[in-house]
Amino acid sequence: MTTSDLVRRSRLVAAVSALTAAAAGYAAGQHRAWFAVPVVLAVLHAVLFRRLSGSSRWGSVGFRTGRWRARPALVVPRPQVPYGSAMILASALVAVEVTRLGPAMPIAVVAAFGVFGRSALLLTPDGIRLGSLRRRPVRWDDIDTERLHWLPALVIPVISPDPAAERGTAPAPPADDPLSTRGLAYDTNVNALLTPGPVTPAPAPGARIEVNVRGIATDHGLIARAIAYYVTHPAARADIGTPSGSDALVADGA
Numbered sequence: 656m657t658t659s660d661l662v663r664r665s666r667l668v669a670a671v672s673a674l675t676a677a678a679a680g681y682a683a684g685q686h687r688a689w690f691a692v693p694v695v696l697a698v699l700h701a702v703l704f705r706r707l708s709g710s711s712r713w714g715s716v717g718f719r720t721g722r723w724r725a726r727p728a729l730v731v732p733r734p735q736v737p738y739g740s741a742m743i744l745a746s747a748l749v750a751v752e753v754t755r756l757g758p759a760m761p762i763a764v765v766a767a768f769g770v771f772g773r774s775a776l777l778l779t780p781d782g783i784r785l786g787s788l789r790r791r792p793v794r795w796d797d798i799d800t801e802r803l804h805w806l807p808a809l810v811i812p813v814i815s816p817d818p819a820a821e822r823g824t825a826p827a828p829p830a831d832d833p834l835s836t837r838g839l840a841y842d843t844n845v846n847a848l849l850t851p852g853p854v855t856p857a858p859a860p861g862a863r864i865e866v867n868v869r870g871i872a873t874d875h876g877l878i879a880r881a882i883a884y885y886v887t888h889p890a891a892r893a894d895i896g897t898p899s900g901s902d903a904l905v906a907d908g909a
Contacts, residue, residue, distance in 0.1 A: 658716045658724040658873075662732050665704040666749060669739035670698040672877040673746040680750030693747035697740035707872045714874055717857070718881070720896055723779045727896025731776040769907035776871055780892045783811070785864065793864065800886045805879040880908070 678691030684687040701708075706716055721730035761838050777784040783798075784790040793813065802812040868875055884907055894900030 658732060659719045659721075661704070661707060661716060662719055662735065665700070665707055665735040665739060668703065668899065669700055669735070669742055672700060672739075672743045676743045676747040677750040680747030683747070683751055690751070693743055697743045700743060700842055701736045704735050704739065707732060708737070716874070717877060718778070718873060718901075720901075721777070722896070723784065726780060727900075728780075729778040729896050729901075731778075731878060733775065733870060734872045747850055758906045776866060776878070776886065778895055780895050783882070785866065791864075795886050795889070795892060798882065798886050800883045803883060805868075805875040808868055809871075809875055809878060811864040811866065811882065813862040813864060 670797050672693075676696055679689045679692035708792060712820045713889065716732060718729040775784070775790065782792055782794040784792055793811065797813050799812040799814045802810075804810055836856070871878070881904060885895065885903060888907075891900060891903055
């Protein structure tokens, strides 16, 4: 079973279990023994999909194929455990709250936040995308593979490009410019800021991006090796997320 199939099955089982748990939670308003049903379903989901947890002791999974802006991409799966179990229990607690059996709504809100408030990591032909709501782009050419490591956390060092090259070259000042006639030289950054067009801020020298490994289910070493592969093989970036690109990645040993 591929990683994509495993994630899809985990979400389907969690959704069906959540609906069943909600029905059992509503029945628990009359007979509290019904609340054992969502507890059993939550434990069962955690056992069946333990490979999709943030811990590597249960094994590890690979990338999931997906799309980013209509282009193929490699998606790092988010942990389904224990968040799937949390969604199942939250559904039951919401149903219990409907029957006015205790203050369960705050607990359900916290559990729902745990389900959706997780990090995301994508590998695209243009670079890496980090974040869940607003994804932060990191270009392949800005990654320093020599300082890339994944223990105890996945750390992606960023090379600081030349600010002038990043912002573009500004036109030379005119001969009758007031600053030049008074012996004041133009500052390169000032010229760049006065140049029409968008200005892209350069990363700080030695910047380090740390990825929370608890928010990803893919083997951390596999991610690091894949990043290093695409940084050193620019020609292979166009095939990211395609069958041929995945075969080349496996053949390279990543």
